[in-house]
Amino acid sequence: MSILGGGIFKGMGVTLRNFVGSYFRKERLTTNDYSWRPENKLPQSIGDYPKEEGEQLSDTTTVNHYSRNFPMLLHDTGEPMDTIRCVACRICERECPPQCIYIEKSTEKKEDADGKPQFYPAKFDIDVSVCMSCQICVEVCPFDAIVMNSQFELSTPDRFGGLLVRRDDLLKSNDYYHKIHPQEAASRDQKMADEKAAKEAKKKAAAEKVKAAAEAKAAAAEAANESKKDTE
Numbered sequence: 001m002s003i004l005g006g007g008i009f010k011g012m013g014v015t016l017r018n019f020v021g022s023y024f025r026k027e028r029l030t031t032n033d034y035s036w037r038p039e040n041k042l043p044q045s046i047g048d049y050p051k052e053e054g055e056q057l058s059d060t061t062t063v064n065h066y067s068r069n070f071p072m073l074l075h076d077t078g079e080p081m082d083t084i085r086c087v088a089c090r091i092c093e094r095e096c097p098p099q100c101i102y103i104e105k106s107t108e109k110k111e112d113a114d115g116k117p118q119f120y121p122a123k124f125d126i127d128v129s130v131c132m133s134c135q136i137c138v139e140v141c142p143f144d145a146i147v148m149n150s151q152f153e154l155s156t157p158d159r160f161g162g163l164l165v166r167r168d169d170l171l172k173s174n175d176y177y178h179k180i181h182p183q184e185a186a187s188r189d190q191k192m193a194d195e196k197a198a199k200e201a202k203k204k205a206a207a208e209k210v211k212a213a214a215e216a217k218a219a220a221a222e223a224a225n226e227s228k229k230d231t232e
C-alpha cells in the first residue's frame with residue numbers, strides 16, 4: 001500500500017544518502033541519474049560520464065527508437081548545405097506553439113539534391129530552452145526536412161547563447177536519422193519514394209495527354225485539308 005507523500009520521503013532519502021555518501025565517495029557528489037546502468041552501479045570514474053554522443057545514441061537502454069528530444073534538420077547524402085531538404089517555407093516557424101524557431105530565407109536559389117533550384121534557410125535557429133518537444137514542426141513540414149533528434153545531453157553553462165542551436169548544428173544526415181530511428185526513417189523514405197513515383201506518373205500522364213491532343217489536332221487538320229482538296 002502506498003503512503004500519501006511517500007515518494008517525497010523516498011526522494012529525500014536519496015538526497016540524504018548522496019549527501020552523507022559524498023563525504024566518503026567522490027562520485028556521489030554528482031547528481032546525474034545513473035539508475036539505468038546495469039545493476040544500478042555508479043560509474044567507476046568521472047570519465048564514465050558524460051558519454052560521447054555516438055555512445056549515447058547507440059545506448060538502447062536509455063534511447064529507444066521512439067524517443068524524441070529536440071528537432072534536427074535533415075540532409076541527403078553529400079555535403080549538408082548541398083543536400084539540405086529545407087526550402088525555408090517557414091511553415092514550421094509559423095506553427096511552432098512557443099515560437100522558438102527563427103528562419104531567414106535565402107535571397108537566391110541553389111540546386112537541391114535532385115538538381116532543382118530551391119530557396120534554402122540562410123538562418124535557421126531553434127531555442128531549445130523554449131522548445132517543448134511537441135513535434136508539431138515535424139508534422140507540418142511538407143518536405144520531410146525536420147525530424148526529432150534523440151540527443152539528450154545538451155547541458156551547457158551558457159544559459160542563453162548555448163541553448164540557441166544554429167542551422168549548421170541542427171543539420172544531420174539521413175543516415176544518422178536511420179541510425180537513431182530506423183523504423184520511422186525507413187517509413188519516411190518509403191513515403192517520399194511513393195510520393196515521387198506518384199508525381200512522376202502524373203507528369204507522364206499529363207505529357208501523354210498533351211501529346212495525344214496534339215496528334216488528334218494534327219489528324220483533324222490533315223483530314224480537313226484532304227476534304228478541302230476533294231471539294232476543289
Ligand code: SF4
Pocket residue numbers: 071095096097098099100101126130131132133134135136137138
Ligand atoms: S518541437 Fe514543438 S516547440 Fe519544439 S521547435 Fe518543434 S514545434 Fe516548436
Ligand code: SF4
Pocket residue numbers: 085086087088089090091092093103140141142143144145146
Ligand atoms: S523545416 Fe520544413 S516546414 Fe520548416 S521551413 Fe524548412 S521546409 Fe519549411
